[in-house]
Amino acid sequence: MSDVPEDANAGCPGTGSAGAGKASGCAGCPNQGACATGQGPPPDADVPKIQDRFSRIKHKILILSGKGGVGKSTLTSNLARALASDPSKQVAILDVDICGPSQPRMMGVEDEEVHNSADGWTPVGIQPNLTLMSIAFLLGDKNDAVIWRGARKNGMIKQFLKDVDWGEVDYLLIDTPPGTSDEHISLVQFLLQAGPLDGALIVSTPQEVSLLDVRKEVSFCIKTKVPILGVVENMARFVCPNCAHTTLLFPTSTGGAEKMCEDSNLELLAQLPLEPALAEALDNGEDFFETNPDSTLAKSFMDLAEKMHRVVVTGMGAISPFGVTVNALKNGLNEGRSGLKYDEALKFVVGSVPGERVEDRWAAGQQREMSRASMFALVASDEALSQANAQNLDHDETAVNIGTCMSDLEHIGETAQKVAEGQTRRVSPYFVPRILNNLPAGYVAMKYKMRGGVEATSTACATGLHCIGNAFQSIRYGNSRRALAGAVECALNPIALAGFDRMRALARGDQPSISRPFDKRRAGFVMSEGVGVVFLERLEDAEARGAQILAEVLGYGISSDCYHISTPDPSAIGAVLSMRRALGNASLDPVQIGYVNAHATSTPNGDSVETEAVRKVFPNQNIAVSSIKGHIGHLLGAAGSVEAIATICAMNDNVLPGNRNLEESEEDEGLNLLRNNSKWVDGHPKISICNSFGFGATNASLILKQF
Structure with missing residues (x-):
């Protein structure tokens, strides 16, 4: 009943019912007398x-x-x-x-x-x-x-x-x-x-x-x-x-x-x-x-x-198809723009980083040593630490978990060609370090002397959320004091595109609108590059040093489909378990979630399975759901971390991003698939769940709350 208070005793008949204050469920309620008179509970002056x-x-x-x-x-x-x-x-x-x-x-x-x-x-x-x-x-x-x-x-x-x-x-x-x-x-x-x-x-x-x-x-x-x-x-x-x-x-x-x-x-x-x-x-x-x-x-x-810790976000850094910085990402989403374009050389619509070449921030010798992904990770980490005012902290207890999905395939291909031609002396001495997935995290840790441990989770398109979630758990239960966490992806090259195209995973065409999550005409994803990194720390530490708190991490859940290397289980069991486990980890009821930042990549099967999962986890809520991949495409391993940052911005700016290019959907039964940017529904708590699902049947869900 609509007049039953959220925190009422079990068996409350409702403050406006004939049995108010008289039913057995009213016994012991401090408002029993007021309800029995028909006045309802007055505001508590205490x-x-x-x-x-x-x-x-x-x-x-x-x-x-x-x-x-x-x-x-x-x-x-x-x-x-x-x-x-x-x-x-x-x-x-x-x-x-x-x-x-x-x-x-x-x-x-x-x-x-x-x-x-x-x-x-x-x-x-x-x-x-x-x-x-x-x-x-x-x-x-x-x-x-x-x-x-x-x-x-x-x-x-x-x-x-x-x-x-x-x-x-x-x-x-x-x-x-x-x-x-x-x-x-x-x-x-x-x-x-x-x-x-x-x-x-x-x-x-x-x-x-x-x-x-x-x-x-x-x-x-x-x-x-x-x-x-x-x-x-x-x-x-x-x-x-x-x-x-x-x-x-x-x-x-x-x-x-x-x-x-x-x-x-x-x-x-x-x-x-x-x-x-x-x-x-x-x-x-x-x-x-x-x-x-x-x-x-x-x-x-x-x-x-040592395990009594709440975990908060105090810094964020990003590079996306909207540009370098979190503000570029936020402004692009708030304005409803597309960061995608057709690349004449690659022959696909892609989400490349516009403007400056990030590599030009480094000298020629450093460019030969480091991969593009390592450079991206350093730039985003600098931004996150600067926002958190944490550059000069003692980082002996700061962990780093910055992962990536794919190595530098183009560099591997070029090196393989040299070896095939007998030119092994021309192989770069930096070849092996450049293709190691943990080097972006390693460079960040070395720059800031972060001795709390270096990890680089690599779980396909769920990498970013797994990195943040694992870092969250490490801080929450006393294994780390703070962490830089997220993921980077720099795989816009002919080899990766050819591979995904042969899997029939990519959308074809020359218009940015081909990335259309949940739309009836969706036919594949658009590949992009970028990075998202967040600075996590204990709430008490953030408060003690007067840091601005951007959001609180409440819960984290993972699962596996055990169905197919690239196709989700049609029953949606993997996505359902991931979200329910995140809710359980946060001790939240589904009705407390106000927004789902969906993984939805614009693939026919993936989007359908995710909407089915959301309906099962959040029944009869008409919950707001959107994916930002219509704006910036699919950042593969970095998708979850960039989307978590976008979700934090949405909560703090009170603007939910719409599903760009969504015109007609067959997936919206029982869901509020946002067509356009919209304000948060009045009365809904600013608590969001972010989803990431990857090849290899791996799933992750992260719950964030406005602080």
Whole structure:
């Protein structure tokens, strides 16, 4: 029903229905009384106060469990101590486990009192950069049972959110009651109204009886639009205090949390052992990290603390058929122009880079050493780093993942001819380095001394998104601090064109309009060249150095069709899995996506399969869909990274690119295939999904959000 609020209790009859405020699903809802009178829920006057309190808290993380006794509060307290081991970070715990508040005992401050002032409640200090607020501080007798009805519980949660004077906080960990009660609904409602929520950590043990309730927590998070950061399996094994031998504490019957996460496309962040020394430390209110610094469990908590990162884009660089720079790409798309033209020498419509020869930025000797792709990668990386103001950072922890689809075939052909003619001494000493797919990334890493690792994913036309997605995951889970990621393609030569033409993959004709994604008359793609590179980093690092944040990366999914080397499975299973896995990775419901940046290359089969996949993943949404290949053609390996940049520009400029040359379509049932540039639909969140699908049955989807 249209009058059912997004964040309503399950079973809400709708605020305008005859059963409003009276149905069983209304029990515990803070708006029950207002709805019963027919007035509907009034604006909550406390929300602005909560927003103000939380405006100085950078990261808010819910700690959830499906049932009690799995170590949720233990995880909260020790994760807080692990985060606070960095003295530059201010960490706080909010203990709203109303029926069993145990944080004061675990943190050694059970006898402390909360001070109230004109600024609100002051949290209890544990150490200079770690504070705690708990319901336990307000109870007269710690042994008394808390026998409160829902309204009082919800009121206390709201009071904690609006009256506690946290000050500047980097991480707030919220210890919640077990299960999925009305307290959770109220808490999530208030937090989401107050601003972005990093997400939830879900705690379990290996037993299936615990995992059953974890699956309910996962469902709760999806329905309430709470991102899931991952799952932590507690008490995965027992560590003997005498010999340090480990044994399984709860042998799994269904594969434990590891199998559940694999099936649900969730990240298993940690499998924590049980050490008796931890129980002793918590009972005594001691710092486990001080008393047991070398224990396996202490190290596991420190590793987990390194995985609590949101990832943002702070710089972009591009070369496209519109020219050199991201602005050239953005302006061309916003103006609806074509960057394609017929090349008399190549005898095909192509998307070549106009204007200056990028090679002319290098001396003749350097041009002999480097491939065109390496030069493109350096130019785009310079632009991305300049926009991010990151040229002079210490890049020891910066990774590079810049891939390419095809080597320099023309250079290979020329060299092969020399060898065939017996002129091996004329073979360039730079021949091998020039054709290596990892050299563009290597040159970038060498220029900026980026020692976080050099990778060059090469997965055909999905290369660009795979590079960005893999870099995103590496930062998100603590393996890298920042990264330059994307892909480059410089394959506009007679050999590559002849090969694709023999596959009947290319569009033929002399007009730029032959690149027409989703159009009834489409007959193949137009080949182009270019590069797209983004600078990714941890949100906290970007904020600390005052960088402009262009977008946030929320999720990433991959799949394979297992059908044919160049034709997608007609069932669309590969594309469906890729998108659904990206949604799962981001803990998003399909209705939260406002735009699909399609891979659609203008091939008959490919475009049809992708639209079928979008209909299956986003049913009954009439979701906006477009491909920019009508504007700039197909950049092969670089397509996904350039299109991700275009999508970020679209979100920030509030202009969705249309499908250029789309006149008549047989694919638009249930979809909004944009004919022209258009504004975002009012009320739709600026969250987009980008698709890239490549030869070899490889697929990738990336979810981006305007920051």
